[in-house]
Amino acid sequence: MGSPVGEAELIRPVCTEGAWVDDLLLQGDGEHVALHVGGPVSRAELRRLVTEQQARFEAAGLAAGGTVAVRLPPSLSCITAILAGWRAGAQVALLDYRLTVHECGKAIARIAPQLVVEPVGEVTGTLRGFFEVDTRVVPLRGGRPAGSEHVLLQLSSGSTGPSKVIGRTTGSLLAELDRYAQLKHFPHRGERIVVLASVVHVLGLVGGLLYGLAGGAQVILPARLTVDGILKAVAAGDEPTTLLGVPSQTAVLAAARTPPRLPQLRRMITGGELVRPQVRERFTSGYGAELGVMYGMTEAGVIATDLTGRTSPGLAPAPGMKVRVEEGQILLALPESPYVGQTDPTRYVDGWLRTKDAGSLDEATGLLTVLGRLDSQVSVGGLKVDLAEVEASLLALPGVTEAVVVHGTGIEAFVTVARTATSDGLAESLATRLAPYKRPRTLHVLPEFPRTATGKPVRNAEILRAAARSAAGV
Template identity: 75%
Template sequence: MSLLELRRLVVDQQERLEAAGLMTGGSVAIRTPPSLACIVTMLAGWRAGAQVALLDHRLTTHEVGKAIARLSSQLVVEPVEEVTGRLRGYFEVTTRITPLRGGRPAATPHALLQLSSGSTGPSKVIGRTVESLLGELDRYSRLDDFPRRGERTVVLASIVHVLGLVGGLLQGLAAGSEVVLANTQTVDGVLNAIAAGDAPTTVLGVPSQAALLTASQKPPRLPQLRRMIVGGEMVRTDVWERFTRNYHADLGVMYGMTEVGVIATDLTGSTRPGLAPVSGMRVRIEDRQILLGLPASPYVGEADPARFVDGWLRTKDAGSLDETTGLLTVHGRLDSQVSIGGLKVDLSEVEETLTSLPGVTEAVVVQGTGIEAFVTVTDRKVFDGLGALLAARLAPYKRPRTLHDLSEIPRTVTGKPVRNTEILRAAAALTASGRRAGDPAHLDTDTAGV
């Protein structure tokens, strides 16, 4: 689609929003799947001078209701018919505009409202001003290895969340590169999207999608594929090795947050695990925690007052800065550091140990009744042997007290692993219910020789 045609559609949608009551300084919530309608409505809302709140279409009706109540939007834009298809990456939808009783004009100067991923707790309302968004786009423009005019970006990350929205869609529009949403996010769907054009192509997504692409037994030759760039969590070494070997392309990493966007990058995989802070981003370490210098708090409504203090946002991520190279290494969440019998245990170390074991495809480790690990494995024999393998690799106080076998790891709508113990246990129980009687989906390592 040409920019001229996109502008025409945006103007038409702006007229519909204004006819429904939207004015400068108003507020509109958008709950549509990845689609032209979603992009057009978002741009139309901004063109009308309104505050736009983006909601993931995969939220349940109950979750949407709670979110709308918190946001107090005046209008909501939704599909006329409910959409389905967990692995679909692009939809053709017709939308309706509904005025909301009790909705109010924007109470803050933020142009964009988003909800945090909620991987470790309740979602927060995060606001981005025009200046914040333009600042992030400027940071992208200074990255030598990010797509430019004449290139393509296949966006797998959700366009209602920060990576897909700013790094994919808005950066593509600003830079003049072609933005492609894969019709399906299956292996074939993604590979077909890459192969559909001859221009140098970058894939933008999350580590689990990179892992999915490495599952292809005979990956096609794709000379146009320059690299894949992922964000949201760190990339396992085995995934990085398989991807770069199978596709002869780079697998890069970005570290960022919904609150600020991109923070640090290694787009070529040449400095891993170190990341270079992007130009214009102030980063420092205090008590092992990564702090970011911001002009104002990004939170809207209730928020932890200790999270943003004296112009510095506490990320709750552990990290270190190399004084010689200036590279930032992210060590995981600070809340992954727990005390067991007075001894400190880094749960991310336990996760890394588990995922390094043959046959273990994914792992999430949390502190529940002791250390609990939730894993996906290639077959049952792998799960049964985990206790003995861990005994040779981890000190007794670091080993999970309980191992749970899951058919798949629960994830947030942004693709991050859920770390809520209750949700993980419910997933383990669901896995267990699908097994034959007497074949449990958990292993008590206290009685498994660990």
């Protein structure tokens, strides 16, 4: 069974350079299984692999204060590269392997790493939970040492505009791990976390990989991100198990016609966009498990949670996180700006990060309700329209599987529908649910949404219109 809440003290004195990796992430009984990536990986084996990768980095010229970019798919090689870079005292930048050559080139030009670790060959395959890849370490001419104390650099999703470079310090990562350790219903020592979210993004990286290593919960990467592959990963162990993923993965699991009852599956926890009520009901009733939600950002990690599904849509701020709502916008207290390089100076002011998320705060209960992106609220003929409400109304229509609503000269909607459904009559059905001024001027049906590297639907109107034109041409 898991340890009582508060038993594990994850924040420890930060040692020089990368010693925190040994002290926190690689410590423990060498025979204990730390990871399951196609097979069990003991702590002793993980330490050996990290040491070997660190030697490769140092042979290529990496030293304390240096910089390395990791452009690898979720894999044991990716995990060891991240840990080895930190152990060497370097700043590690994570680049999603799904970035195009053009996108990757732009990212590398912005962060100027000294080394890049990348796959030797092309990475192919869909719905893979992890890959087996051979890697190479490439020194870059013109690469620069770290210009800040950040040990981790990540790029924002870019779903609504250009990506931002976001930095996390060792202290920031340790503070987030401590927040997870204090969450009563998050997995604890002796339990299992089946990580569906990518380990190159904040939820899978910190909430899954790093937390599991630091807190003693076994981290599982399933072979396939299909219903069968996920459930096989759950069934492979008897320990209490939590799924950690995103709402679209919850929807896939909820769509299974006759899901098996797995007594070890305690709950699924999702981060990212809101979970549709119909999906919540199908998942919880189908699997007999709880569905928890978290609100967070790449800039800070987990911010607020409802891990049991009992207070949603209200979320309790995570331990140590201070939020307030000003003019409908959620503000988050942070000790320093998380952005690296040029950025909007109005995003972080006087210790408060303007999240650009709309929300409300119940003063009586302290619960935070996240209402979607602030830029989703537009004016139509002098009347306020929340595009998130229009999206929710579309998603409530039978057969609609995804929806994105944007505003230009008018409201435009883009949807995908289930194979068994028809797009005929969508506009008429929507007319019974929304006032005329809220209805989309145009409604496009796409075979699939263009997505960011993190898997989120793109919300750039021009890209969506191009996808609609392409679909119409086909």
